[in-house]
Amino acid sequence: MSFTSRVKAELGSLDLAARCCVTAELGGMILGASVLTLSGRRQISLGFRTESAAVLRRALRLFNAAGPAASRPRLMLRERMAGRREYVLQLSDADSHRLLREQGMLRRDETGEDRFAAPRRVMRRNCCRRAYLRGAFMACGYIADPRRRYHVEWVCHDHPRAMRLKRVLAQVGLRAGLSARRGSALVTLKDGDQVAELLKMMGASLAVLSMENIRAEKSLKERANRAVNCDQANLGRQLAAAARQIEAIEAISRERGLSFLPPGLESLARLRLSQPDATLEQLGQQLSPPLSKSGVQHQMRRLIALAGEAALHESGRPDR
Ligand SMILES: [Zn+2]
Structure with a gap:
């Protein structure tokens, strides 16, 4: 009907x-x-x-x-x-x-x-x-x-x-x-x-009721979808960041060797290479002493900067 x-x-x-x-x-x-x-x-x-x-x-x-x-x-x-x-x-x-x-x-x-x-x-x-x-x-x-x-x-x-x-x-x-x-x-x-x-x-009270149910269901579904999309966006950003970090670490490894890094950074670099999907929190917890998320973030930025310097040093093209 x-x-x-x-x-x-x-x-x-x-x-x-x-x-x-x-x-x-x-x-x-x-x-x-x-x-x-x-x-x-x-x-x-x-x-x-x-x-x-x-x-x-x-x-x-x-x-x-x-x-x-x-x-x-x-x-x-x-x-x-x-x-x-x-x-x-x-x-x-x-x-x-x-x-x-x-x-x-x-x-x-x-x-x-x-x-x-x-x-x-x-x-x-x-x-x-x-x-x-x-x-x-x-x-x-x-x-x-x-x-x-x-x-x-x-x-x-x-x-x-x-x-x-x-x-x-x-x-x-x-x-x-x-x-x-x-x-x-x-x-x-x-x-x-x-x-x-x-x-x-x-x-049409019955129709009003069923319409309100449908509307409530719809808005619930929309909210759930928004949450999923948001999670996916976060996940995407996180994976992209991890990929950049790994690229930097591999560059350093290629140009200078990881042992070139100070010990704290070296263990973080090795950890990241072994766990490309891990979040920054998860990596931080495995370090000794453990580091907070922002602490790990800071170290990652250092790694990426060092990779840039290493590449610069090697290629000898300061304008790059
Ligand atoms: Zn009347």
């Missing part, structure tokens, strides 16, 4: 809230999935199209809660490509008129004909805005699996609808982006916090 289907199933099973919110949620659904057809004079048919049985049931419950129906809605099941099914819920002319008028989406013009219009009413209550967003998400929303990325999008029929959705999102503090894809207008949210906030607002 995709994350989108899980969220829609959860939203679909929520209890219906106050009457004001039922209207708002229907408004969101109408924004998202409506198939509006004006056939003949004043004939209007409002339809909801969805692939989710949970959303279909929700639409029916909302429709029944919105007032006495003039007639039973028609229900159709369509087989689409690749075995996908689509449910279509088609409302009668009378019920379509009633619902659209309630949404402020029908206006009578001077000739006495009903025309579609953008809903005039501004939602003042937060409960209704949340219900509206819930309806719109169920109708045309998509959420990516948070394991892969944080991304929510609504595929709207046209630009004015996308604008309206964006405005409602802004009213609850979510900053959505607008774009277009194959003739549809897209509204998108891409930030992890915003996606979690949207789920919370719509009432």
